[in-house]
Amino acid sequence: MENVIIITRPRIYLVTKVLALITAVALVLPISGFGEEKHGGDIWFKNTKKFAPVIFSHDKHSQAGNQCTDCHDKLFKKEAGSADAGNTMTMGTLKKGKYCGACHDGEKTFSVRGSCKKCHIKN
Ligand code: HEC
Numbered sequence: 001m002e003n004v005i006i007i008t009r010p011r012i013y014l015v016t017k018v019l020a021l022i023t024a025v026a027l028v029l030p031i032s033g034f035g036e037e038k039h040g041g042d043i044w045f046k047n048t049k050k051f052a053p054v055i056f057s058h059d060k061h062s063q064a065g066n067q068c069t070d071c072h073d074k075l076f077k078k079e080a081g082s083a084d085a086g087n088t089m090t091m092g093t094l095k096k097g098k099y100c101g102a103c104h105d106g107e108k109t110f111s112v113r114g115s116c117k118k119c120h121i122k123n
Pocket residue numbers: 045046047048049050051054084089090091092094100104111112113114115116117118119120
């Protein structure tokens with residue numbers, strides 16, 4: 001009987017280890033968002049003259065129920081700085097419904113005509 005135990009114990013250890021590894025991989029994959037596209041994090045827009053810079057939070061926008069396709073690529077390219085590049089992203093174009101103004105119009109959500117300090121915050 002001694003022999004059996006000596007032989008089977010390492011096997012049981014191996015099986016346990018393999019199972020633990022499979023479980024670990026199965027747990028970590030969804031957490032790391034495998035197969036899911038990573039969003040762009042927090043983005044600061046600093047072309048604001050003497051005003052405080054503007055925060056854009058991917059997290060908060062996702063939590064508010066916005067889908068990637070609500071913004072990409074019809075309003076924004078997936079490249080920080082591209083909307084800013086031509087100096088066309090201003091309060092003027094926002095008020096005309098471009099860029100952030102497509103939603104921040106006072107109907108879909110709070111308007112760019114007020115709530116300045118929700119977007120322009122000191123960092
Ligand atoms: C929904 C977010 C948002 C709100 C609300 C908002 N802004 Fe802006 N603002 C922006 C963005 C985005 C830019 C462009 C920044 C850039 O291009 O780097 C900008 C740019 C500016 C600029 C510099 C460019 C320009 O248009 O002259 C000023 C000044 C400005 N905002 C003032 C204001 C004031 C005053 C208010 C409140 C009446 C306000 N903003 C409300 C997002 C917002």
